[in-house]
Amino acid sequence: MSTTTILSIVLVLAVVAYVLGRTTAKRRAAASGTRLHSREGYYGSFALLWTIIPSLVLLAVWLLVSPAVIDTAVRDSFPEHVKAETQATQGLAMGMVDSIARGLRRLDEQEMTRVTAGFSALRPVLASKGVALAGDGEDYMIDAAIQLNGWSDASRLWMTICVIGLALAGLLYAVWRIRPEVRARNSVERAVLVALIGASAIAILTTIGIVLSMLSETISFFRSVPAMEFFFGTVWDPRFAATVGTTSSDGQFGLIPLLAGTVYIAFVAMLFAVPIGLFAATYLAEYAGPKFRAFAKPLIEVLAGIPTIVYGFFALVTVGPFLRDLSADISGIVTGNATSFIQAQSVLTAGLVMGIMLIPFVSSLSDDIITAVPRAMRDGSLGLGATRSETMRKVILPAALPGIVGALLLTASRAIGETMIVVLAAGVAARLTINPFEPMTTVTVKIVNQLTGDLEFNSPQTLVAFALGLTLFFITLGLNIYALYIVRKYREQYE
Template identity: 65%
Template sequence: MSLSILLFIVIAIGVVSYLMGASRAASLAGGKASSLHSRYGYHGSFVAVMAVVPAFLVLAAWLSIAPKVIETSVREALPPQAQSQAAATQNLNYGTIMSIARGMRDLDADTLAKLKAADPSTARTILGDHGVPLAGEPDAYMLNAAESLNSMSAINSMAMTAVVIALSIAGAALGMRMIAPRFRARNRVEQVMLAALILCSSIAILTTVGIILSMFSETVHFFQAVPAWKFFFGVVWDPRFAAAGSTDTGGQFGLIPLLLGTLYIGAVAMLFAVPVGLFSAIYMAEYASPKLRAVTKPLLEVLAGIPTIVYGFFALTSVGPFLRDISAKISGIATGDFTSFIQAQSVLTAGFVMGIMLIPYVSSLSDDIITAVPRSLRDGSLGLGATRSETVKNVILPAALPGIVGALLMTASRAVGETMIVVLAAGVAARIQFSPFEPMTTVTVKIVNQLTGDLEFTSPQTLVAFALGITLFVITLCLNIYALYIVRKYREQYE
């Protein structure tokens, strides 16, 4: 039985259990709901929870453990010459066994018999004709192992189905027996919901911890090969890729050019996005009519739905050449030399286009925050004789400032993590310079470059990507903590 059908059966049992539980509670109440501790729906929900939750927990554990057990059994049954091979070869052979097993499931009895009796070359042909292409001829033990794998998988599927369905039915029966007039069904259901909410809220934390640990472990390996001071204080980025499998540390891994480019391009982007986005949010929240707001806000938010690669093409084909040509004309008028002082790929190009992309983030978030300011503050300010602009400047914006700071911080994080626009609009040149008219690059671009291609995670040239990632994470975390400190300090003064 497929997993989807099994899930459907368990859910169906849960639905039926809910109806039966609610009906039993109603019959016990005798039409007088006040005689029960909880409403009918809570009793039905409790029976449904008893039928579904334990079955799902067992199913999740089974799906995570059973494949490992089957794989171990199949590997242990392989002939000694197959078990004595290198680990990489054993993994490759097991992958071939799994491919053969999937192909054998679709074969009829006659074709399966021919496959078992065929020589390796014929077996490869038969499997290829049935949609299982193999890189080489399968050994006889692979066919036997694939048949054993299918047999154990079938037994595992039947056992899992029987156990899960039986557990679901048993849970429903136990829930029905526990229903009584004074049974606290609501409390039990709320405890389950609380546990589910805690689990969901923990997922983000656990995911963050997992990401940090995975990056940190590889970063430690990088710093074992390259001194930390050369990375954090180096001013030259020249990794010089080594051959696969090599641990050559040749090259220079200076962080400063990448960090400077990241902060420079992000600052230019925020310089364009913040004034336009914030002023548009103020206008839509305080000055625009409801009809105009209903039209302009969705149109503005369309910019947020455009893929970043489209912005990159826009910068590469339109904005960059436009700035280059305009600068050439300005230079010609001023000096007579029509040499462009703005390159097509530059910090200004990337920052301008990225700022356009960030406008809806600033505008939409700030608009929601400004709109959430209590109406009584506006009315009180206007009632004291302040103009609308004075109310906005002295009352609305101070009250909304903590939220606006958070919105700007989220926008800055989005700018720091942008890659495609930087690649196409600012280039990949890692260098230290302070002219907005020259190309630079960012940390995220180099992370992509270092992890692109068929690489092994053994050389510093590849492991440096994890060091870049953990460094960027720490910088963002510090900015978040500092912004939170500023927001709390201002909020105390305002309150």
């Protein structure tokens, strides 16, 4: 029985449990002449939870554990000469066994009789069923595939019996437990509280998992490359030393050029997006009429829905050539020599286009924060004789400052993590310069570069991507902590 069918049966039993819980509570209260402690719906939910939670937990555990157990059992059935091979070789053999097992499920009884003839006879049979094997196998793989199918079928059967049986047992137990004096509401609310705590913990556990997954690979990287060379190096050249006649990997993994490019491009983008976004938010929140606001705000927010690759194309095809040609015209007018001093791929190009992309983040979030300031503060300021601009500058903006800082933090994080715009608008050259008219690159671009291609996963050229990712994580964490400090400081002042 498929997992979807099992889930459907469990859900049907849960609905039945809910109905039985309600009717049982009502009937037993009427028979005993006492009032129910909780409403009827809580008794139904009590029975539903006892039916669905244990069975779904068992199903999830079974689906997670059984593949590993079956995989281990199949590997144990391999011949001794295969067990003596490396884990990678055994993994390839197990992949072939999986392919054969899937193919065997498509064969009828007559075709299954040809399986014993060996792998050479099996291949054309599977090919006739549309199953292509990606290599030459051995005869032992057929027996392993048959065992794999048998154990998988047995596991599926027992999973179906146990999960549905546990759901029925939970249903019967819950109905038996229902009495007028049972505190069903407390039990249901306790279960909901546990679910809410679990949902809240997902973000924390996800963050911990991300850090741990990057930390282990980062430690492996620093075993090959000194940390001081990485954090304070000014040259990024993660080449293979094999290209210069040696056998070990070599290169220069200086973080400074990448970090400088990340901060520089994000700064230019914020320099462009923050004033325009805040001015737009101020106008829409305090000065614009209802009709114009209803038209303009959704139109600005459309910018946030455009894919970043489209912005990259816009920078590559339009903005970059425009700035290059404009600089050539200016140079021709000033010096008489039409030489472009702005390259098509540059920090300025990437910053301008990224700033356009960030405008709706600043504008929309700041607009919502400004409009959330209590109306009494506006009326009080205007009543004391302040103008609308004075009210905006001295009352509303200070009161909304914690929220605006949060909006700017979100915008800065978005700018730091951008990749596609930088690739197309600023290039991939890791250089250290203060000239905004020249190309630079960012940490995220190099993470993508180092994780793509034919490099081995255990080489420093690949592992450096995890060191870059962990560094970027802690930079963002530092921004969050500082922003939290600012938010709390001004929140205490205006609350």
